[in-house]
Each structure stands twice: as structure tokens, then as C-alpha cells.
Amino acid sequence: MSGDPIMTDVPNSPADDTALNEQLERVNRQLLQSEKMAAIGQLAAGVAHEINNPIGYVYSNLQSLDRYLVDMFRLTDAIGSASTQEELEELKQSIDYEFLRGDLEDLVAESREGIERVKTIITTLMDFTHADEEEFKLADIHWGINTTLSVINNEIKYKAEVVKDFGDLPLVSCIISQINQVILNLLANAAHSIEGFGKIIVRTRHESNYVVIDVEDTGKGISQEHINKVFDPFFTTKPIGEGTGLGLSLSFSIVEKHNGRIDVTSTPGKGTCFRIILPIGTSDTGRCS
Amino acid sequence: MIKIQLVDDEPNILKALKRLLKAQGWEVDAYDNVDDALGGLLAHDYAVIVSDYLMPAVDGVTYLQFAKQRRPDAMRLVLTAHGDRQSVIKAINQAEVYRYLTKPWNDYEIVAAIQSAVELHQLVRENHRLLQTVATQKAMLQAREQELQRLEAEHPGITQVLRDTEGSILVGDDS
Structure with a gap:
């Protein structure tokens, strides 16, 4: 990958074994590195898929949460301004408060699960690639x-x-x-x-x-x-x-x-x-x- | 009511989409496997089908090809985290999908895509309905035409109205 020639500067003297061996060793290391990069490259596509799924629903859930909050705030704002209890009840009915409450809990739990999945994927990927001390x-x-x-x-x-x-x-x-x-x-x-x-x-x-x-x-x-x-x-x-x-x-x-x-x-x-x-x-x- | 079918092997994706689409007033059926989704096609008349691409056993494009045979009028959309060129080509050429959408998505994009698919679906349906009306009316006209021809054959001239030079209608056996 770097400019290092692989075949051209082989020492002429066949007796020069150490130089040859060193070169072989170096080329071997380069190969190992490039194969590793190729493997990581192939993995990247798969990992992207694995991450895009949880990110997809977490992101969508956040947008739903945004809409739910608008309704919730309408209710909390009305507490101060509504003149009668019935008015509040009516508003509660119209925003489908019971559904919102239940779904909000699910929404948060599912989103947390999604973020945890992304976290796990990143951690394993780091474990896999990072532990590369050559020892x-x-x-x-x-x-x-x-x-x-x-x-x-x-x-x-x-x-x-x-x-x-x-x-x-x-x-x-x-x-x-x-x-x-x-x-x-x-x-x-x-x-x-x-x-x-x-x-x-x-x-x-x-x-x-x-x-x-x-x-x-x-x-x-x-x-x-x-x-x-x-x-x-x-x-x-x-x-x-x-x-x-x-x-x-x-x-x-x-x-x-x-x-x-x-x-x-x-x-x-x-x-x-x-x-x-x-x-x-x-x-x-x-x-x- | 407009019915939407969702197919994805990831339950949390289905739940997030349901949250979004139900709020639009659509009826949403979610399936986390292709077998059940195929069964659903027989039982329901969906306007739009949104399918994941990478799923165990059968991929989304193959599923949509089945769906195309069973419900040719249903609009087909792909929603995938795996947007490589090969799958896009397959989706367009083999399953004739209407939209190819990617995860993560923007809610308004999904809603707009489905909205426009629903409109197209309704247009196709309306077209079918109008075509049928035209066909029945044509059949009626044809029957009348035949009746007239039969009468004319039996009593030559009966379907013709004869007038003189001033425009008065002539009634008589010999003209």
C-alpha cells in the first residue's frame, strides 16, 4: 500500500540471507496489515447495517416523542388556564392520555435497548480491532x-x-x-x-x-x-x-x-x-x- | 380505511413505524416474518406494503415479488439499512418497487412516500373502476344496437325517420 516495492529491490547477492529474511518479514507484515484492513472494510458494511437498524427506530421514536410532548404540554398548560375539571377531562380524552402514557414507557424502553445495542456493537468492534499489540x-x-x-x-x-x-x-x-x-x-x-x-x-x-x-x-x-x-x-x-x-x-x-x-x-x-x-x-x- | 402492511424482522422497527403511521390515520399491520406476511396478503387488501431488505430465509425483494403476484395493485416500498447497489437494482427490476428508502429515516420522508403511494394506489383503483363502468355501459349500448339491427332486419326502414323537403315527418308504408 505504501510505496515499498515488493519485488524490485531484492538484494543481488544470494548470500545476503539476513537482508532477504528481513525483507520477507516486512512484506509479510504488510500483507497481514492489508488483509486486516480488507477484512475490516468488509465488516464495515455489515456493521453499518447492524447499527442503522437501532439508530433507525431510536431516531424515529424521538420524533414521535416530540409529537407526544406537544400533547402532554397542552395538558399541563391547561391545568393553569382551564376553568373546570370537565374541560381538563375533555382535553385528556382528546389527546388519548391513557395511550400516550403507556406508549411513552415502551418508547423509552425500546429506544434505550437500541442505544445499548449500538454501544455493544462499538465495544466489540473496538475489542476486535484495538487489541492489536503484537505481543x-x-x-x-x-x-x-x-x-x-x-x-x-x-x-x-x-x-x-x-x-x-x-x-x-x-x-x-x-x-x-x-x-x-x-x-x-x-x-x-x-x-x-x-x-x-x-x-x-x-x-x-x-x-x-x-x-x-x-x-x-x-x-x-x-x-x-x-x-x-x-x-x-x-x-x-x-x-x-x-x-x-x-x-x-x-x-x-x-x-x-x-x-x-x-x-x-x-x-x-x-x-x-x-x-x-x-x-x-x-x-x-x-x-x- | 387505508391499510398498510409492514414487514421487518426487527420488532422495534415495526413498533416505531406503527407509532408514526397510525398517527396518520392509516390502519397498520406489522409482520416480523415473511411467512405470516404472505398469509396477511390473502386476508387483507393492502394499499401499500413496506418491507425490509435483509431478513432471514427470504429477502425483502423476493417477498415483494410474491406480493406483486398476489396483490398487483398494492404499492411496494423497501425500507432498508443495507442500501447497496445490487439490492437497489434488484428491487427496481424484479419487484418494481415504488420507493427505496434507507434506515435511519426521517419521519416526514416515510409519511410523504407512503402518502404518495396511497394516492397512486387510489388512482389505479379509480382507473380500474372507471374502466369497468365504461365496459358495462359499452355492453349496454351494444345490446341496444343489436336490438335496432334486429328490428331493421325484420321491418326494413323502421329505424329510419323519413322527412319531406320541408322537414315534416312522413308516416306511411311506402316512402
Whole structure:
């Protein structure tokens, strides 16, 4: 994205391994960053939808409240000026006071619910993107999965039911924002692979020194000729302009950096299962910077 | 009374719209799923249908296509938080929607759009009614015409009035 050339200034001497490695590392980081931005860009549309709904009814409710208040003030103003009790009663009838009272309570409760929903969306989005210190820390994988699920919920909910089958997991030493990104990728792929309405199962379990995370879908599956290429950079079966072909290859390198493994099994027509195996123990051998 | 159908999977949207539209004196039926909304189409004669776009199972444009078949006269509007180009094109070309509105909305925009849809609906209805009147009257005229022709065939000249040069009516068997 910046002006950094990717291919041109490769050092001439093949012996210059450190320079090459450094450059590879830098390009890798750039790729990771741009894939993250692309993921956020795709999310933005979904998040806009998710926010516009509550904003829509809260905004409309405020305008209704405005009209209700006009009626209410007519009544309160009349208390001073009306000469008889009957006059007040009549006014009360004409503005449908009983309805107003009941509906005002609903209106405020619904609007509060809407604002709280917006607040939750923003918080999860911040959790998802902000926690991007490039450092290994003990983190709760389930919290990461749940945050990621709520961020991408809007893209998935019209395509699949998400089933969470969580085991007991210990805290895992990882860069949680990057693990979130891997999960996000797998979930997005799963949703894209489903034609009509399907099911996505997120399964976790603890096995001696590892945690295992499965993301399984009931989508159209990956054909035999493609399955060995899914982790290759720029490999995609999506039309030009729709997929970068980088999601899985970056997921692969993230998991690799964590000294873990990512595998795929798929039956065309039945579905696909991606499995991530992460070591629990502290690791800084693959640290990014 | 003018009936409006609302379809949205978000109950709070339906409640906010009801608040707004009932105050205009319209009868408002709200549905939070497409199945019930389809049932509602059979039971009621709606002037205007306002549907969300993104809903589970069936999207709003597909629903409005069904609605177009069942109630071709009902005006179709989309109200969505998801205004991308693809959905707009689909809405116009496939469901022939009258308006494509976005969330969040301004109350007066919604009311004005529905108001104008209602007027158009009434115009279409009035047009149908007038067409029917024309058809019945035409049928009546045709029957009379046929009767005259039958009489003329039986008694040639009976449908003609004969006058002399000064304008007087001549009555007689031979002219």
C-alpha cells in the first residue's frame, strides 16, 4: 500500500540471507496489515447495517416523542388556564392520555435497548480491532471467538445457524487479535461456502499441551483439485475483485507463527472443517517484531 | 380505511413505524416474518406494503415479488439499512418497487412516500373502476344496437325517420 516495492529491490547477492529474511518479514507484515484492513472494510458494511437498524427506530421514536410532548404540554398548560375539571377531562380524552402514557414507557424502553445495542456493537468492534499489540499474552480463546462472532454476526446470521460446542480451555499464550483474525477468516469463508441456509459449528477442546479449534460448515465443500491450494497466497475461487486470495494464506502464517497447525478436511457437497491446533505454552520464537 | 402492511424482522422497527403511521390515520399491520406476511396478503387488501431488505430465509425483494403476484395493485416500498447497489437494482427490476428508502429515516420522508403511494394506489383503483363502468355501459349500448339491427332486419326502414323537403315527418308504408 505504501510505496515499498515488493519485488524490485531484492538484494543481488544470494548470500545476503539476513537482508532477504528481513525483507520477507516486512512484506509479510504488510500483507497481514492489508488483509486486516480488507477484512475490516468488509465488516464495515455489515456493521453499518447492524447499527442503522437501532439508530433507525431510536431516531424515529424521538420524533414521535416530540409529537407526544406537544400533547402532554397542552395538558399541563391547561391545568393553569382551564376553568373546570370537565374541560381538563375533555382535553385528556382528546389527546388519548391513557395511550400516550403507556406508549411513552415502551418508547423509552425500546429506544434505550437500541442505544445499548449500538454501544455493544462499538465495544466489540473496538475489542476486535484495538487489541492489536503484537505481543504474546495469556488470553481467553473463547472470549476471542465470542467477540469475533458478534463482529461478524451480521454477515452470518442470514446464512447459517452458529452452534458453539466449547470445551474447557486454559488461557493460551498468543496474540489474540491475530487469532481473532484467523477465526474471522474461517467464519467468513464458512458463511460464503453455504448456499441457502446452513450450519456453522465452532468446536473447542483441550488436549494435553494444545488447544484445538474447529470451524465446521455445511457448505458446498472444496474440490479435490483445490484443497491443496487453499493456503497458497492469491489462490481464490471467487470472481476477480471479490476475494483477495490472502485470507487463508495469512491465517496459515499466523498459526505457524504461534507454532501451531491449521488443517482442512472437506467433502464436496457436504461441508468443510478447518482445524487449528495451538500450543498452550509461552512462545516467543515466532515473534513478529 | 387505508391499510398498510409492514414487514421487518426487527420488532422495534415495526413498533416505531406503527407509532408514526397510525398517527396518520392509516390502519397498520406489522409482520416480523415473511411467512405470516404472505398469509396477511390473502386476508387483507393492502394499499401499500413496506418491507425490509435483509431478513432471514427470504429477502425483502423476493417477498415483494410474491406480493406483486398476489396483490398487483398494492404499492411496494423497501425500507432498508443495507442500501447497496445490487439490492437497489434488484428491487427496481424484479419487484418494481415504488420507493427505496434507507434506515435511519426521517419521519416526514416515510409519511410523504407512503402518502404518495396511497394516492397512486387510489388512482389505479379509480382507473380500474372507471374502466369497468365504461365496459358495462359499452355492453349496454351494444345490446341496444343489436336490438335496432334486429328490428331493421325484420321491418326494413323502421329505424329510419323519413322527412319531406320541408322537414315534416312522413308516416306511411311506402316512402
